[in-house]
Amino acid sequence: MELDAKIPDGPIAEKWTRRQFEMKLINPSNKRKYKVIVVGTGLAGGAAAATMGELGYDVHCFTYHDSPRRAHSISAQGGINAAKNYQGDGDSVFRLFYDTVKGGDFRSREANVYRLAELSLNIIDQAVAQGVPFAREYGGLLDNRSFGGAQVSRTFYARGQTGQQLLLGCYQALERQIHEGAVKMYNRHEMMDVVIVDGRARGIVTRHLVTGKIEAHMADAVVLGTGGYSNVFFLSTNAKACNVTSIWRAAKRGAGFANPCFTQIHPTCIPQSGEYQSKLTLMSESLRNDGRIWVPKKAGDDRRAGDIPESERDYYLERLYPSFGNLSPRDIASRRAKELVDAGHGVGPLNNGVYLDFRDAIQRLGKGKVQERYGNLFQMYEKITGEDPYSVPMRIFPAPHYTMGGLWVDYDLMTNIPGLFAIGEANFSDHGANRLGASALMQGLADGYFILPLTVGNYLAEAPRGGVDPDHPAARDVIAETTALQERLLAANGKRSVDSFHMELGRIVWDHCGMARNDSGLKEALKRIPELREEFWRDVKVPGSGADLNQSLEKAGRVADFMEFAEIMCWDALTRDESCGAHYREEHVTEEGEAKRDDENFLHGAVWEFKGAGEEPVRHEEPLHFEHVPLSQRSYK
Amino acid sequence: MKLKLHIWRQASPQAKGEFKAYDLDGVSPHMSFLDMLDLLNEQILHEGGEPVAFEHDCREGICGTCGMVINGIAHGPEKLITACQLHMRTFNDGDEIWIEPWRAAAFPVMKDLVVERAAFDRIIQSGGYISVRSGSAQDANAIPIPKEDADRAFDAAACIGCGACVAACPNASAMLFTAAKAAHLSYLPQGQTERLQRAANMVTAHDEEGFGNCTNHGACQEVCPKGISVDYIGRLNRDLLKATLSGVEVSTR
Structure with a gap:
């Protein structure tokens, strides 16, 4: 597996500008000849689809919801960070960058994080122009609050519904492009798999959730903005439908999965x-x-x-x-x-x-x-x-609550499969081992509005265009595999509900790969997950048929993927024999009881290569370098 | 608690639906209404039946996915919440509960309690936005907006697009939904340029979708989980009148 992050040369503050200049461009009148698939309509996917529509690409956007406005970004409450320094309290792009790298406990890429901090400024401008009703002071200027332990007030908010308002802004931009005919929207389509042709991502296979129709959609590039995988724990604050399927299927087709054990637990939920x-x-x-x-x-x-x-x-x-x-x-x-x-x-x-x-x-x-x-x-x-x-x-x-891990991507947000991009919570790029409050919305929108639409263009400028249709043998194979998997679920005709398996899996992962992990617990989980998976395929009961709206079948497919994914998560937690950020190994604790990093051996992102269900996955490493934020131990005493 | 449930079962958009009765035991007053339906579905599954299809996602009242008419009231008997926020402590042991989908010509039933609400998206497509390209915005603090206006815009923008207003309206009108979006944008300086065009387009799209006209019943406001006010409908109608008088041409397609 080749992992070249393709970080541009030059001083950190100039890297993104330089990268944009180096990019190959597509003539505006030619853009419509390029077809791009976007899966997911949250802040990342919705923003990307809308913006690429504005730029003139032929965008095809997919969601399993009845409307793009339902994506889980809508539930975010607190706010969105931006280094505007409107409060004059000494904030700056560099400070936001610094805080994010340190908050991530030195397990993210400096160059990516710097770009995120830089783009935070544009996000607020964009959202306000769209009519997002952020909180304001009596003088009419935007209000800020301090959030999640930050020592400056840089969080913009819209009451306790910041995610909702940002998503509606993004949804409205998307609906405008749908109206213009620039984006074709596919509601109630669940992505089941990705289609690879000649080593490049060239399409996806979807299931229509009302008619049950399984079909292929081909394109010149595929973008996944499909969110995180907290629901592997069964009980989480994620919306019920949130799942790992699209990024896990991509991983099964060869995309590296980075730092799956970096999962964030939120302290204030109702028991x-x-x-x-x-x-x-x-x-x-x-x-x-x-x-x-x-x-x-x-x-x-x-x-x-x-x-x-x-x-x-x-x-x-x-x-x-x-x-x-x-x-x-x-x-x-x-x-x-x-x-x-x-x-x-x-x-x-x-x-x-x-x-x-x-x-x-x-x-x-x-x-x-x-x-x-x-x-x-x-x-x-x-x-x-x-x-x-x-x-x-x-x-x-x-x-x-949130998962920092996700598909490995380079500086251009492209996975190691050419033409397959991952944005927002679905990728691993910016939060390291721990995400700061009010930074998830920022990353989703930076990826969607400002980064991906440019980097996809750069890829398309040199990629093969067209020439594949849904009858392509590669697409037919994936359709056949998807259909077979679905038939296997329906045919199991066992005694236990999908939920009961999901609950049991969640308990194993929570007990052994949750807030605190240790060697023996993780080994125990790695023994029990395959057993449970085997029982799942033998004893699951999925009523009804595949030819209509069947919510049990939808859940079964997602849980089947969690059953495989959970294992790679435990492998990651087991082999990362240190503590860092949210990854807390009981063997590696400071005298104060905090996470004790081992920078000598683990100053890297761990990227997993899937080798088959039940097979031991292969661990690769992307080394990390810290030139601007000196390595230090967090202390909150 | 022990309950008798009467639930609308309909296999497909074309099929004829009917109420089916279920007895459900072991309901805890701490359960949410949807936890209770999960429990029922587990029971149906073990009896060899097909679980009741209902939509839901965030289960905290913000995504707008869930929605059902409970004992004749959209989202059930408690005010200012969605069905997922309703808890069983509102009911008593031995209660009979009638559960049915939103009923409106513009919201066809897909299965059981699941309806199709894509008509809402098409109303937004006709003009429920401010036309701004990514990256073309000026500094966010360049236009100060009085706090009062920003707060009013927010009140209207709180709509979650669930469709309860349509389900409650005797005319199956979606004017509360439409007016809330128009009001959100019309309270802001950024929304002025397209204001009249937006009003004309959105109301036309609303009518084309087959929603009925507003005749000021106010049932929508009563069931709205976000407390959206019917005053916005008056505001939209004023803009519509201005648009008509100033000769704004409608373009919804």
Whole structure:
């Protein structure tokens, strides 16, 4: 597997400008002769499809939803970072770059991150021009807040619905291109596989989710903006349909999968209320600005929160991290919560949470002020739990939320398969081992609006154009394989539902490859996953047929892929014999209990090559170099 | 809790649908309404039947995918939430619950509780945007926008496109959806250039999709999970009148 990141020469601040200048261009009147497929309509995919439509390419865009506006980017709450320095508090492109590299615990590419910080400026301009209603000050200028422990205020937001508003801006731009005839939209089409012809990505195979029709669509380049894989854990904050299928099928066709074990757990989610629950709800991290996190000092204390006196409460983040306290980074806050719950200090009916208490904030600020700041979140919490957080403390617990790993891409966002691009959460490029708050939206839009539309053009300028149609033998083979796989799922006719398998897989991955990992646990997972996969294919029950709308069949295909993918994730966690960012190996911990990196041996991205289900995958490495941000140990004491 | 459910089952867009009754035991009051349907589907699966098809995704009230009429009310009896945010503690042991899809000519039923809402996308295509190319924008702070206007724009932009307004309207009108988008853009300075054209195009597209006219019932506002106000419909109608009087030509295709 060849892994050339193709990072441009020159000083870091000039690399992107230089790259753009070096790119080969396509004559505007010729662009429409090039067909590009975009899969996914979230911030990355939607922005890319709209922008390439504007540029004049023949764009074909696919989503499994009933409308492109449903993509999971819509659920993002907090905000989007940009180095605008509108607050005059000393922010700069370099500082955002620096914070992102450091926050990623030195496992990302400097050049990519610098470009991301640079483009953050254009994103805000673009979004405002589209009519995204960001929060404003009374003077009419854009408002900012500090977010996720950043020491400058660089986060732009639209109440608690920043993702929704950015996605609607992007969706509207896309609908405009559909209206212009520049983009052809395929709703309710699930991508099942990628078609490779002569070593290049030349199309995809889709299943129409209402008619069941499986067909090939051919193109000159294929772009995957299909999101992350947190649902491998079954319970996560991701929308129910989020899955790994498109990027995993690409990996099975030879695309390298980078750093699959880098998964982020978000500390403030509402704990599960029972076994029946299949989706967790995130509560904005902003709550930690005023809420105090605690558990009873005594394990197994089942008194009501109000009956536990002050002296018997452990405000553990304030105790352990006096300077950051309740605002300690996501991975640290998550791990401490899990350790205490595991040790019997958990609260709530299932003893599966910690308290996030607003009693002191209400005393200090008054109920009105708290309501003004967090009213919608309190209301949301009450709707879900039936408890009033003004009078009893909220209960929270960490949950899988975002995945930093994804398809390996070079500086141009192209995978090692020529013509196959990956953008947004689907690639691995910018967040290293840990993503900072309010940076996911930034990356999706930077990739989609500003990077990919140019780099795809550069590729197309020298790539073969046309000459393949859906009758091509390579396409027919993939259609046949897709059909056979579907028939196998329908024919299994076992006794267990798809969900029951997904739940069991999720538990294995959560227990052994979740917030904390160790050698023996990962080996145990690598033993149990293949067993479960075997049982899945033998005993899964998928009712109905493949010829109509069959939601059990859709889920079954996605879970089948998670069953294979989970293994590569555990391999990655096992072989990365260090801790870094969100990857916490219990064997490698500093005296302070934090992730202890091993830069001598692991200053690289790990890129996996699939060798067949049940076969040991091959690990490749892309070395990383840090010239502008000196390697250092994170400390939040 | 033990429930008696009456659920609309329809095999395909062409098939004739009907209510089917199901008994469901073991429902926890902490379950969400969709958790309850998951439980029912698990039961149906083990009895050898085909699970009830229903759409859902984020399960936190923002994606707009889920939607069903519960006991005659779009998204169910609680105000300002979607079906996925409804919890079973709202119901009592022994309750009978009737569950059916959105019903509107412009939203054909695909299967069971799943309807096709692509008509909404086509309304947006006709003009629900500001025409700006990627990379052509000026600095974001170059146009100050009074906070009040920005907040109003946001209130309208909060629409999640679920279609409850259409399901609740006796005329199956989508004017609340259409007006919310038009209002979002018309409160902003960036949205002024295309304002009248947008109003004319979007209302025409709305009518062409087969949605009914607004006759001021206000049922849409009552069921809207985001509390979108019917006042926006008046605002859109004023823009439409201005467009007509100033001779704006409609171009939806």
